[in-house]
Amino acid sequence: MLIIGIAGGSGSGKTTVVKEVMSSFSLNQVAILSQDSYYKDSSHITIEDRKSINFDHPESIEFDLLVNHMHQLRKGVKIEQPLYDYITSTRLKEVNNIEPNNVIIVEGILLFTDKRVRELCDIKVFVDAEPDDRLIRIIERDMRERGRSAHQVINRYTVVKEMHMQFIEPTKRFADVIIPQGGENKVAINMLVATIRQKLLKSNQ
Numbered sequence: 001m002l003i004i005g006i007a008g009g010s011g012s013g014k015t016t017v018v019k020e021v022m023s024s025f026s027l028n029q030v031a032i033l034s035q036d037s038y039y040k041d042s043s044h045i046t047i048e049d050r051k052s053i054n055f056d057h058p059e060s061i062e063f064d065l066l067v068n069h070m071h072q073l074r075k076g077v078k079i080e081q082p083l084y085d086y087i088t089s090t091r092l093k094e095v096n097n098i099e100p101n102n103v104i105i106v107e108g109i110l111l112f113t114d115k116r117v118r119e120l121c122d123i124k125v126f127v128d129a130e131p132d133d134r135l136i137r138i139i140e141r142d143m144r145e146r147g148r149s150a151h152q153v154i155n156r157y158t159v160v161k162e163m164h165m166q167f168i169e170p171t172k173r174f175a176d177v178i179i180p181q182g183g184e185n186k187v188a189i190n191m192l193v194a195t196i197r198q199k200l201l202k203s204n205q
Contacts (some may be wrong), residue, residue, distance in 0.1 A: 001074055001100070002199045003120055004192070008127030009164045010056060012135035013182020014107050017127055020189045021196070027083070029200055030072070031101040035108020037081050038066045043090040053089055056163035056164040058113045065107075067116045073100040074120070080153060102203040103196050112171035122193070126175035127182050 008014050022030060040062050054060060069079045080095040100194060111117050112124060129137075143149065148156075172178065179188040 001102060001104065002122050002196070003070065003074070003104045003106060003122045004125060004196075005111050005117065005121035006105060006125045006127060007109060007168070007175070008109040008140075008179075008182075009026055009129065009168050010109050010160055011133070011141065012109075012127045012129040013137070013184070014109070014127045016183025017125075017179060017185075017189060017192075018105060018107050020183050020186075021192050024193045025103075025196065025200075027101075029101060030103040030105060030196060031098050033066075033068065033069065033073075033081065033098065033104060035061060035106070035111055037084050037096070038062045038108075039084045039089075040090075041091040043088075047088075050160070054159060054163065056160050056167070058110050058167055061108075063114045063117065067114070067120070069098075070104075070106065070120045073098070073104055076100045081133040103199055110170055113167050114176045118174055123177065124175045125177045125179060125192070126172045128172070128178055128180045130183050161172065 001174050006014050006017060018032065024031070029171075038061050039055065040060060069081065072079050077100060079096050079100075083092040083094050084090075085092055085095055106117070106121065111121075112126070118124060139154070177188065177191075179185050183189070
């Protein structure tokens with residue numbers, strides 16, 4: 001099994017990179033594991049308190065469960081990945097069943113802050129982007145997917161920027177490959193696609 005970890009700052013273009021790579025494959029060939037699904041459930045606290053959750057801090061992620069699921073997939077065992085609702089900051093009752101394929105892509109902003117995750121990744125990719133570009137994407141995404149106003153997103157960006165410099169940017173040094181310009185970097189995406197195809201070819205021989 002080949003496990004590819006894809007990390008990078010919020011709004012750096014990680015999701016676009018994954019989508020571009022997956023346009024060449026099916027979910028029967030390559031499985032996707034998203035760090036966002038492993039945000040800790042906050043149903044035990046008030047709705048008002050949930051608004052202050054720092055989603056850019058490593059403590060917001062249930063890394064023990066993510067690492068356990070990565071180990072299970074490595075062993076060839078199907079997992080039940082949780083589903084997270086950003087609007088309510090809670091986990092849904094439904095789960096996403098993920099089969100252990102020959103190639104697994106794990107993506108998320110804080111992936112490489114956990115040593116266990118880094119050690120489980122055969123290839124570590126860091127998607128890089130200019131701060132202004134990331135801010136624009138964050139505003140668009142949070143308004144579209146997380147029910148926030150532009151004013152709320154901009155006010156929160158101070159925390160996002162601080163967390164990025166403290167936790168995410170330093171993990172760039174762990175990367176085997178750095179992709180500037182995110183999903184627009186066709187050369188890097190083609191290299192990832194070629195690597196995955198080679199792995200799938202060997203697995204089918």
